[in-house]
Amino acid sequence: MQGLDPRRFGLVCAAAALVTGATVAGCATQIQGVATPNAAEASAYRSTASSQSAAATSSQIAAARDKAVTDNCTLFPGTTGVGVSKYNEFVDAHDSNAPDYDAKREAAVTALEDAANQVEAGVNAAGANLPEDLKAKLVEYVDAARGLARATREMTYTSPVGPLNDASRRVNDARNVVRDACPG
Numbered sequence: 001m002q003g004l005d006p007r008r009f010g011l012v013c014a015a016a017a018l019v020t021g022a023t024v025a026g027c028a029t030q031i032q033g034v035a036t037p038n039a040a041e042a043s044a045y046r047s048t049a050s051s052q053s054a055a056a057t058s059s060q061i062a063a064a065r066d067k068a069v070t071d072n073c074t075l076f077p078g079t080t081g082v083g084v085s086k087y088n089e090f091v092d093a094h095d096s097n098a099p100d101y102d103a104k105r106e107a108a109v110t111a112l113e114d115a116a117n118q119v120e121a122g123v124n125a126a127g128a129n130l131p132e133d134l135k136a137k138l139v140e141y142v143d144a145a146r147g148l149a150r151a152t153r154e155m156t157y158t159s160p161v162g163p164l165n166d167a168s169r170r171v172n173d174a175r176n177v178v179r180d181a182c183p184g
Contacts (some may be wrong), residue, residue, distance in 0.1 A: 001048055059128075068126035072119075072138060073182030079118045081143060086111035087168070090152060097157065109149045110122075116145035137181050141174040 063151055090108035093101045120142045130138075144167070150168040 032106065064129040068129035069131065069134060071181065072122045072126060072130060072134070073178075075122060076119065076138075076141075076178055076182065079114045080141065080145070081110070083112040083115035084171075087148065087152065093156070094155065101157070105152060105155060108151045112145045112149035112152065116142045116149070119145070134178075134181050134184075137174070137178045139155070143180055144170040144174040147171075161166075 025068075086104075086108040090104040091097070091099075093104035098104070119138055121128060123138050123142070126135075148167040148171045151164045155161075155164055
């Protein structure tokens with residue numbers, strides 16, 4: 001008895017596969033015509049895809065806006081509070097003719113300018129994501145803080161306090177407006 005030659009067996013299998021494939025391909029029939037999409041289904045799909053894309057974009061915009069508001073409103077009280085504290089220390093030194101009057105004045109000026117710069121940096125970082133009404137209120141605070149820093153810098157023992165008080169009132173009003181505009 002003679003064993004199977006693996007090469008011949010492989011050749012026979014390959015030939016059988018070719019014959020079977022040609023027979024099946026030859027028996028197949030082509031369908032005549034042109035493939036066209038179902039217009040109603042295609043339109044519905046495009047509409048759904050478009051609305052889902054718009055919803056995703058709207059959601060991203062809302063999330064960016066919420067982040068900008070949160071970032072600015074969260075930092076605002078602490079950032080501006082330092083300026084208020086240093087300014088109040090300067091006022092106390094002025095009222096009591098304290099020997100560290102000049103140092104307190106410079107510390108107040110620096111703290112007010114730093115607060116204005118930090119708030120401005122937050123507004124700039126948020127860009128278009130920050131709602132315009134809140135942005136305007138933050139910018140008003142920045143302008144008011146810089147005005148108070150200028151008025152504080154110009155203050156001496158003999159200067160009239162009217163301009164300083166006006167600038168201080170403007171900062172307090174601007175801080176209150178921002179705090180009221182920020183979510184609780």
